[in-house]
Amino acid sequence: MAVNRDYVGRTFPASEPYEVSRVKIADFAAAIGDSNPVYTDRAAAQAAGHADVIAPPTFAIVVSIVGSGAAIADPGLGLNYAMVVHGEQRFEYSRPITAGDVLTAQATITDIKDAGRNVMLTTSTQIRTVDGEHVCTALSTLVERGGAG
Amino acid sequence: MSQQVNYDDVEVGTELPVVSYPVTRLSLVKYCGASGDFNVIHWNERIAKAVGLPDVIAHGMFTMAQAGRFVTDWAGDRGTVTEFGVRFSAMVVVPDDDKGATIEVSGTVEEKLPDRKVALALTARWADAKVLTRARAVVKLP
Numbered sequence A: 001m002a003v004n005r006d007y008v009g010r011t012f013p014a015s016e017p018y019e020v021s022r023v024k025i026a027d028f029a030a031a032i033g034d035s036n037p038v039y040t041d042r043a044a045a046q047a048a049g050h051a052d053v054i055a056p057p058t059f060a061i062v063v064s065i066v067g068s069g070a071a072i073a074d075p076g077l078g079l080n081y082a083m084v085v086h087g088e089q090r091f092e093y094s095r096p097i098t099a100g101d102v103l104t105a106q107a108t109i110t111d112i113k114d115a116g117r118n119v120m121l122t123t124s125t126q127i128r129t130v131d132g133e134h135v136c137t138a139l140s141t142l143v144e145r146g147g148a149g
Numbered sequence B: 001m002s003q004q005v006n007y008d009d010v011e012v013g014t015e016l017p018v019v020s021y022p023v024t025r026l027s028l029v030k031y032c033g034a035s036g037d038f039n040v041i042h043w044n045e046r047i048a049k050a051v052g053l054p055d056v057i058a059h060g061m062f063t064m065a066q067a068g069r070f071v072t073d074w075a076g077d078r079g080t081v082t083e084f085g086v087r088f089s090a091m092v093v094v095p096d097d098d099k100g101a102t103i104e105v106s107g108t109v110e111e112k113l114p115d116r117k118v119a120l121a122l123t124a125r126w127a128d129a130k131v132l133t134r135a136r137a138v139v140k141l142p
Helices: A022-031 A042-047 A057-072 B025-035 B045-050 B060-075
Strands: A084-093 A102-115 A118-129 A134-144 B015-023 B080-088 B101-113 B117-126 B129-140
Touching (some): A022 A057, A057 A118, A057 A134, A057 B060, A057 B080, B025 B060, B060 B117, B080 B117, B101 B129
Antiparallel strands (some): B015 B101, B080 B129, B117 B129
16 A cells, blocks of 8 residues: 555644653663663753753654654554664754653655665654644654565 | 863864764664664664664664764863754665674864854764764853
């Protein structure tokens, strides 16, 4: 099944609020093997000028997926996830994600195009606090191998 | 804790020495759980091979996270990442053994920008393949 081009330009509803916990940040830091205390120790984070422990930069993908996941999994889009690999990823941060943040992620499908035998799907996801403060923009390109048709 | 790098002391063209980051099957299982990305190609060898991959492959985001460690370790606790982008140019294949694979990250100070920001150009390799290209981070320094 081909990827549905009609989805280009579609903005999905903002996700339910995602509450960033210290435990989740510590879990993520452990999973990437990063022992920097600003991710686990509140006093160390405060000494570095933060309100609480902060998340590693790429933790933004976890929040981003809460928004873009709904887009990618939309059956009408027709993306075959087992054939998907990550093509590009970019983040633009207004500030680090911090424990206690309550965030929403809102995804827009910005492009779908063929690249040889593959299909490339680009999303832009805005991560904001529930009060509307911009925290991060996540720009992702996914590649469905062999999906061109 | 590494020494804090200061904007005024940074010189364009400075090479940041290579750091090696190991990745095993256990790393990927942990990353699946922590990230919520349970795509079968990151943990199921049978399906990975059935869809034409050589073996289980690392999450691109795991590799990007290792490049992120490289950047934040260089920038120090008072440095803040303001932009970070990569292109995933090759897969990191992770065998089912105790050794796994090794991702090697290095970098160069590419540009000094206004507002005490510095751009780093990054390179990540696995088994002589460049696994990230156009990898660049901008950090704001004290």
